[in-house]
């Protein structure tokens with residue numbers, strides 16, 4: 208018996224009346240990001256009809272940050288959260304109390320007046336609403352990492368191809384023009400020569416004390432929060448220093464709901480590292496992964512033995528091998544950022560700086576004017592970072608171009624993060640067949656390419 212009653216489905220073709228938004232921007236593909244004030248998106252779109260109606264699925268911290276970034280162009284008309292307090296607060300603070308608030312996100316998917324969807328649920332709740340939203344005819348900005356497993360990624364790519372929906376993944380570093388995009392342009396222009404190593408330092412996860420079972424808050428539908436994952440008790444502890452839980456925000460430190468830092472930050476920095484390799488001509492692989500990880504609990508057969516405390520990796524060091532001897536290092540160290548090493552020099556880039564001798568050399572030998580635009584696939588380049596990432600998404604919704612963080616490039620690199628997670632949990636090296644998207648000669652590891660969905664929370668329509 209389904210615990211997830213399905214609202215009736217209607218043909219959900221997206222209204223076109225609101226798509227006039229950004230009409231002025233389609234001809235501005237190569238406008239540099241710093242000239243937005245005069246030529247690109249207007250700070251405030253002019254009339255109600257220029258704006259997009261957006262539905263929010265998961266009204267937590269990240270959705271709030273994203274709506275602040277996109278507020279000049281969207282009106283929040285519907286919000287879904289399994290925590291009624293969060294839905295109500297989001298409505299009051301970000302939608303002026305005007306949105307409809309639901310517990311079940313499928314009510315949003317069946318509304319014809321919702322143009323675009325934003326998914327900012329915890330990671331275990333990305334694939335199902337994303338696939339169902341695409342099938343309902345919606346374009347989606349979905350937070351990273353798109354999946355908990357490699358097989359979920361195969362499904363998302365298939366449905367995206369089948370439906371042709373526009374999906375932007377929330378990896379906003381790809382729209383940070385003065386840092387990451389500039390670094391990618393330097394790689395593409397050969398300023399580092401042949402890249403032989405990229406290193407992503409992404410930090411380790413925190414530990415927790417044992418977290419006791421606790422009464423589920425009256426405003427939280429815990430069964431729906433768990434959704435496709437196994438039914439377990441709600442846990443909460445405040446030891447006077449901080450709160451610990453297996454729910455809001457802290458879900459990141461449980462493999463049941465996340466990949467820990469390997470996907471939480473891996474989705475950002477492994478993405479940049481992979482992008483650099485691809486721009487340098489390394490389009491095949493990886494071939495496998497070597498290394499090890501430390502966890503705060505004992506693991507048996509890839510599963511944590513203790514179930515009452517955080518279990519994701521606190522320390523790790525992995526080497527991902529690519530054809531031709533190129534390596535990607537993924538490590539927990541605190542020098543958060545990406546080091547790109549080539550035979551002509553090396554650069555380091557993170558959210559605060561882009562440094563290295565090849566950067567200094569730009570003073571005498573600057574990049575060609577269109578270098579950034581070319582790595583940004585010729586898409587309009589306005590604003591910077593998260594706001595730019597939203598502008599990119601909404602521009603693409605209008606133009607039907609593939610956005611800069613498309614599901615295909617995202618899953619390509621997320622496969623590496625997931626492989627690291629499987630290697631970490633099993634405690635052994637893995638060989639990877641990138642063409643077949645299978646682990647070679649390891650049945651137990653291959654079984655971890657997918658996860659079972661709890662009855663009542665299966666993905667609908669596939």
Ligand SMILES: NC(=O)c1ccc[n+]([C@@H]2O[C@H](COP(=O)([O-])OP(=O)(O)OC[C@H]3O[C@@H](n4cnc5c(N)ncnc54)[C@H](O)[C@@H]3O)[C@@H](O)[C@H]2O)c1
Pocket residue numbers: 264265266267268269270287288289290293310312327328329330332350351352377378379431432434454455456457471
């Ligand atoms: N791009 C970035 O830099 C960045 C930064 C932070 C977080 N994120 C991502 O954003 C996502 C959300 O993170 P967060 O920190 O906001 O988490 P959060 O726990 O604060 O918020 C998630 C919200 O989703 C709700 N939710 C859970 N299941 C739901 C369901 N089935 N339907 C509707 N609502 C549901 C929860 O009740 C909660 O309010 C994560 O995937 C995270 O990786 C991205």
